[in-house]
Amino acid sequence: MNFDLKTYLKEQQDVVNKHLDNILLQFNNQNQLIQAMAHSLMAGGKRLRPILTMAAALACKKEYSPALPAACAIEMIHTYSLIHDDLPAMDDDDLRRGLPTCHNKFGESTAILAGDALLTHAFNILAEPQILFNKYPDIQKRLQLIAKISKAAGIKGMVQGQILDMQADQGENLSEHSKLKHLEKIHTLKTGKMIIVSVEAGALSVGADQKLIDKLNIYAGKIGLAFQVADDILNIEGDPVKMGKAAGSDIINNKMTFPGIIGLDESKKYANNLIDDAIKAISRFDESAQPLRSIARYIINRDH
């Protein structure tokens, strides 16, 4: 069959961008808070999470429209997490996606508040139907989406992962095996749970059966971890221009990474195995799952 991932990604990015743009257009764009939110939200990210949401909906029910509210909410939460992670008190990054970070351009206090507003509004989008979405899941599903997404983003998910990540240079006395387990735990919390919920939210939005959701959860767990291994590899081998940030920062910052623990070659093998497992988990899906399969490969072959 003829599936062109590049065209698919571009089309889906455009769909996400248009809807995110429309969300912000409901507010006064002369307002500093809106400008700071827009600066980070519309900075040209890959839109991996919302595209996974739409691709999962497509794989289950051959339509993605009902998954768009969840897709946008998830991208807003992802963007809030980047804004807060970049703050001087956290990673203190000046650049993100080749642009000044939010606090670099708008000041620290506005950046903190822009993150807060993105997080808050993400839940508003799922709770309160907006005319800019054609389709909405029913109220029971929307409540379920809020429950799942707030769990993945919160105390036992993304926020906890960020806390552990900041303490992670303390693992120097651990064995290689323990280090690897600890690193996987951090990534499962920091990025894995949000990637899993991105996929699950798509399936939930179109009312998929639990059997399909179970398979998708395996798929998502594998690609989430592979994504992080690939990130660590890119940090060593990537082109700083394409990544929009300097390479080698993990080594400079003494960060715990997969190549740092098991070596570069083993890391590549590990990432490949994870992707093989991910694709195997959804082998029973028909050709509507082609985007999910291609995205899995793309995750470890991307250049930024």
Added chain:
Amino acid sequence: MNFDLKTYLKEQQDVVNKHLDNILLQFNNQNQLIQAMAHSLMAGGKRLRPILTMAAALACKKEYSPALPAACAIEMIHTYSLIHDDLPAMDDDDLRRGLPTCHNKFGESTAILAGDALLTHAFNILAEPQILFNKYPDIQKRLQLIAKISKAAGIKGMVQGQILDMQADQGENLSEHSKLKHLEKIHTLKTGKMIIVSVEAGALSVGADQKLIDKLNIYAGKIGLAFQVADDILNIEGDPVKMGKAAGSDIINNKMTFPGIIGLDESKKYANNLIDDAIKAISRFDESAQPLRSIARYIINRDH
């Protein structure tokens, strides 16, 4: 009739504290994130917002239990806003309620994340029934609560108010009337909308009629503004020991305040009139609204 506000407030504070405590007890208390959240959440606040939620439920349907999830969610959002407002990049406060602020005790990055986690988990509590609450509103009402609360806390509510508050020393060329309007706008956004939604959430949680909700919204708008006028007065006349922070900080920080614009006597008159109007708005309610009436008076007669 015999209504003792002091006893009522103490009882309701205990109910709120017990439930907030139980929410945190679901998680590992050795965890730094949980410790930082608990430090600020259990720091002995007045619990004004959740008590308003419960009192509004009582006034409408003579029971407050179904309003407890919303009450706790609102207090968690209030606490997150205090943690972020206290940050060095914002108001840079060392003390809050007589204790070290969250960043002062746990560091800036953990404080930012503790705020993020409280905000995120507030929505989880409304979306995902927890065994620690006996009663829950039905799913339609819970979705409505999330919609209303996320709106009041977000772009056109609390977060926007904080942005405007930080820019508020720029009003020096305005007339007295314009200054007053601007100050009221800031307070309506920064604290008013959350106080209004606190009252409304109580009524919604027990399925009150829209007619009652309309009256309660007038009540809440008036007491919200009166609360802020009273805060400005306390900042001049209050006892630093009871307030847990230094008096006179508004003058030192050159903040726009009600006494600063219309004088201390006029501010007191203004606050009294607002409370009279608030109580008049709920005059048709029966004796179950006695807590709401007494709280209104307390708001301008409190000493901290």
